[in-house]
Amino acid sequence: MIRSDRYLTGLGALILVVAASVYAAQEHAVIQKGKAFSVKRLNVKIGDSVKFVNEDPYTHNVFSLSDAKSFDLGSHGQGVSRTVSFDKAGTIEVECAVHPEMRMIVEVSK
Amino acid sequence: MARLASFSPQSAKLRVALLAASAAACLAVQADSLFAPSATQADQVWRLPAPPMPADNMTTPSRVELGRALFFDPRLAGSGAMSCATCHNPSLGWSDGLKTAIGANGKVLGRATPTITNTAYNTQFMWDGRKKSLEDQALGPMQSRDEMASDMHGMSQRLASVQGYAAMFAAAYPGQPISSDTIAKAIAAFERTIVVRNTAFDRWLDGDAQALNQQQWRGYKVFNDPVKGNCVACHSAPNFTDNGYHNVGLNPAGNGDMGRYAIRQVASLKGAFKTPSLRDIAATAPYFHDGRMADLAQVVDYYERIGVHRTEGLSPSIRPLQLTVQDKQDLVMFLQALSSPSQSYAVPSLPQ
Numbered sequence: 032m033i034r035s036d037r038y039l040t041g042l043g044a045l046i047l048v049v050a051a052s053v054y055a056a057q058e059h060a061v062i063q064k065g066k067a068f069s070v071k072r073l074n075v076k077i078g079d080s081v082k083f084v085n086e087d088p089y090t091h092n093v094f095s096l097s098d099a100k101s102f103d104l105g106s107h108g109q110g111v112s113r114t115v116s117f118d119k120a121g122t123i124e125v126e127c128a129v130h131p132e133m134r135m136i137v138e139v140s141k
Numbered sequence: 142m143a144r145l146a147s148f149s150p151q152s153a154k155l156r157v158a159l160l161a162a163s164a165a166a167c168l169a170v171q172a173d174s175l176f177a178p179s180a181t182q183a184d185q186v187w188r189l190p191a192p193p194m195p196a197d198n199m200t201t202p203s204r205v206e207l208g209r210a211l212f213f214d215p216r217l218a219g220s221g222a223m224s225c226a227t228c229h230n231p232s233l234g235w236s237d238g239l240k241t242a243i244g245a246n247g248k249v250l251g252r253a254t255p256t257i258t259n260t261a262y263n264t265q266f267m268w269d270g271r272k273k274s275l276e277d278q279a280l281g282p283m284q285s286r287d288e289m290a291s292d293m294h295g296m297s298q299r300l301a302s303v304q305g306y307a308a309m310f311a312a313a314y315p316g317q318p319i320s321s322d323t324i325a326k327a328i329a330a331f332e333r334t335i336v337v338r339n340t341a342f343d344r345w346l347d348g349d350a351q352a353l354n355q356q357q358w359r360g361y362k363v364f365n366d367p368v369k370g371n372c373v374a375c376h377s378a379p380n381f382t383d384n385g386y387h388n389v390g391l392n393p394a395g396n397g398d399m400g401r402y403a404i405r406q407v408a409s410l411k412g413a414f415k416t417p418s419l420r421d422i423a424a425t426a427p428y429f430h431d432g433r434m435a436d437l438a439q440v441v442d443y444y445e446r447i448g449v450h451r452t453e454g455l456s457p458s459i460r461p462l463q464l465t466v467q468d469k470q471d472l473v474m475f476l477q478a479l480s481s482p483s484q485s486y487a488v489p490s491l492p493q
Contacts, residue, residue: 066383088367089374089383090458092409106409108457128407129456130385132264 058082058114061135063091063127068135075139080116085109092128099123099139177358179350186378188346189338189420192261198276198326200333203312208331209489210309211324216299216491217283219290220245225282225328228254231486234424235335240432244287251398253432256425259418261333262380268414268430269401270386275329280321293321300324305492337420341478353478360475363468367460370472372444374458381419381479388412389444389459391429393452398431411454423480437473445469 056078062069064086075081083093085107093113094103099121104113106129117123117139127133194200211217215224223245228237235256237243242250252268266272272281283291300306301319313330314323342361344352353361363370377383386401388394388411395402395411402410414430428434434443441464448461464472 090456092407094407096406103407103409106457128401128405128410129387129413129458130383131270131405132384 054078056080056116060084062086063093063133066127066130066133068125068133070135072136072138075117075137077118077120077139077141078116079139080114081137082112082114083107084112090129091133093125094128095123095125095137097121097123100137103128175354176351177345177353177355177361180346180348184346187342189259189262189336189343189379192259192333192336194261194330194333195274195276198330200330201313203309204314204327204330205334206489207306207309207313208327208329210306210491211328212331213488214491217289217291217296217324218245219292223289225279225289226488228282229257231488234258234421236425238426240427242288244285245290248287250287252430253427255417256421257332257335258337258421258425259335259380261336262418263382264384265386265415269404270415271404275332276325279325279328279332283324293324297321297324303492309492337481340420340481342475345478354474356471356474357478358475359468360471360473360478363464363472364475368463369468370441370444370464371458371460371462372472375416375456376419382416385416386410386413387416387456387458388454389414389429390447390452390455391431391433394454400430409454409456413456419476420479421481423477437476438469441469441472 054076057076057080059073059075059079059081061073061081062084066087073081083091083104085091086109088109090106090108092104092106093115095101099119100115100117100123102115104115107113117137120139120141123137123139125135125137198204212225212229215222215227217224228242229235230237235258237254239254241252242254244250255268260266260275260278263275266275266278267281272278280293282288283293283296297319300310306319310317310319310323310327313327317323341352341357345358364372364376367374375383375385375387388400388409391414392398392400392412397412399411401413401415402408404410422428423437426436428437428440434440444459445462445464447455448459451459
């Protein structure tokens with residue numbers, strides 16, 4: 032019995048280690064509405080992605096020129112969403128090229 | 142014969158009276174139908190509040206007075222022959238009526254002079270947004286060799302030697318030196334007083350249903366309708382601008398003037414320019430960043446055309462429009478209703 036208990040404990044620990052090492056990347060959603068992002072700041076993990084959804088009746092263009100992640104999701108109209116993934120830790124300033132007052136921060140951590 | 146037989150002076154008077162009464166009733170109905178319906182709660186998004194001002198440059202009468210003098214003073218230019226008002230002329234809607242501005246030594250510049258009307262509400266400055274504030278923008282033409290080509294340090298010293306200016310600066314910015322900083326602040330404080338929010342449209346929003354006629358009101362509906370004019374996609378409430386940047390097809394893919402792309406290297410910004418406000422738009426022809434269109438009817442025709450014959454890089458916000466001839470006429474009449482009442486402007490005597 033003692034041996035089988037130890038075996039089970041070891042197995043549980045192994046499962047925990049494996050689970051931690053294969054963190055399932057998440058997809059976060061950010062809405063663009065009323066010329067504003069739905070959140071001012073978003074904390075994500077490396078490997079996560081963010082889906083930017085345009086709910087305004089006009090075009091937006093999400094982009095970042097930050098060192099940690101430079102991307103341009105292009106012009107996207109009403110109802111269209113664009114996704115970007117983050118593969119490096121850092122602070123990323125996200126803007127809309129069309130409407131410079133639309134700004135948010137994506138904080139990517141390990 | 143029977144009718145003649147029934148004629149009498151009394152019945153004739155009665156008929157005349159009835160005719161007059163019915164004509165008056167018809168005219169009253171017609172007059173009512175000439176005016177727009179009353180503004181609704183939803184329309185109130187267009188009401189323009191009092192202009193904002195930055196905490197470090199609150200508007201005061203002495204700052205505005207100083208700024209007005211500086212604005213009209215050609216001694217600010219390197220040549221001594223050009224003031225802010227040379228291009229931002231109050232007689233021409235605070236612009237210059239030219240396709241593109243004329244700078245120092247008669248040099249024709251690349252872009253149109255934007256009006257200063259309602260810039261108090263802007264969050265973006267210059268056609269490409271390269272300036273961060275009205276104060277920052279005020280210095281731009283002075284620092285440009287192609288425009289006023291001012292020697293800022295020398296000019297500050299020169300202003301300090303003018304007794305009248307020394308007193309005005311002391312009153313406006315006590316304890317602060319005459320410098321680029323205080324010159325820019327004073328001009329910006331003055332510019333924040335050039336506000337238009339008493340147009341026929343604004344009076345209609347305030348409850349005067351007779352301020353807009355039916356045609357102007359129909360034009361307002363066309364302006365807002367996403368299938369018809371869709372103008373509101375960019376010229377949004379309350380100041381008829383989204384403070385945004387769009388390629389409206391004038392410079393396909395940034396061919397020629399790259400516009401906003403020079404400031405922000407994002408592909409869609411090639412050939413994109415800031416959305417101008419529309420209050421007092423009738424006073425600031427010609428239109429667009431290069432003054433390409435002579436009047437508002439041409440602008441409306443252009444948007445109808447470019448929505449169909451699309452060019453590379455055109456903003457997706459510009460859609461094919463479903464406009465009848467009547468819609469276009471109504472739209473132009475609405476834009477005319479965004480004008481403030483015409484009035485003279487008294488230029489100041491300059492300090493000596």
